[in-house]
Amino acid sequence: YCERPQCGVVSCLTCRKACPRLKNDYPTDEELAEMERHFICAELADDKQIVDDCLELGQKVPCPQCGLAGRKDHACTHMACPTCAQLWCYFCGKKVEDGTDEKYAHNVDWNCNPNRCPMYLRQIADVDDRWPDNEEDCLVRFHRIRTLGLLREAFDKLGQNRMDELDRHFNIISSSDFTWDEILHEDLTLIRCTDSSGTRCGS
Numbered sequence: 001y002c003e004r005p006q007c008g009v010v011s012c013l014t015c016r017k018a019c020p021r022l023k024n025d026y027p028t029d030e031e032l033a034e035m036e037r038h039f040i041c042a043e044l045a046d047d048k049q050i051v052d053d054c055l056e057l058g059q060k061v062p063c064p065q066c067g068l069a070g071r072k073d074h075a076c077t078h079m080a081c082p083t084c085a086q087l088w089c090y091f092c093g094k095k096v097e098d099g100t101d102e103k104y105a106h107n108v109d110w111n112c113n114p115n116r117c118p119m120y121l122r123q124i125a126d127v128d129d130r131w132p133d134n135e136e137d138c139l140v141r142f143h144r145i146r147t148l149g150l151l152r153e154a155f156d157k158l159g160q161n162r163m164d165e166l167d168r169h170f171n172i173i174s175s176s177d178f179t180w181d182e183i184l185h186e187d188l189t190l191i192r193c194t195d196s197s198g199t200r201c202g203s
């Protein structure tokens with residue numbers, strides 16, 4: 001229901017479009033078809049939520065201690081949770097031990113140790129030329145890969161038919177920045193060594 005009392009417009013909880021109000025006992029065919037569509041909305045609502053969550057959570061990373069989602073700025077990958085004070089790494093999403101800001105053990109030898117992460121995303125370009133050399137574009141790329149990973153999980157969980165149905169009904173993928181091909185086939189390896197000296201390959 002619309003919040004304004006005089007308005008009286010009833011809108012669909014799922015797609016947010018206004019539903020027709022049946023004023024008399026003889027609704028038109030269009031009104032019936034429209035109502036029918038919103039019954040499908042209701043039926044698909046839970047699965048739509050799963051995909052909406054992927055699109056949203058792909059743009060941030062939850063604190064490993066309390067789950068509060070944080071979003072990195074254009075500085076380093078070090079995160080300090082404002083709620084529980086846990087220190088964590090934005091790149092892998094795991095807790096990190098305390099250290100002076102420039103000397104986190106977690107960042108040492110990141111280019112050859114798959115359990116370590118770079119302090120700045122722009123450093124990745126040194127070993128993997130698919131990455132841009134500035135922090136802002138790197139962050140966009142990081143969120144993109146993360147979102148694709150979440151969408152791929154949702155696809156595996158819900159199945160092709162359901163995903164197609166969600167897209168037909170809500171344009172949920174068509175209106176996003178992601179294509180089916182990327183969701184299903186994009187290489188989501190974050191760091192891929194481009195030279196033979198690196199040992200990080202496949203992590």
Ligand SMILES: [Zn+2]
Pocket residue numbers: 002003004007008009
């Ligand atoms: Zn209104």
Ligand SMILES: [Zn+2]
Pocket residue numbers: 012013014015016017037038041042
């Ligand atoms: Zn609807």
Ligand SMILES: [Zn+2]
Pocket residue numbers: 063064065066067068081082083084085086
């Ligand atoms: Zn926290």
Ligand SMILES: [Zn+2]
Pocket residue numbers: 076077078101102
């Ligand atoms: Zn830092």
Ligand SMILES: [Zn+2]
Pocket residue numbers: 089090091092093094106115116117
């Ligand atoms: Zn990390």
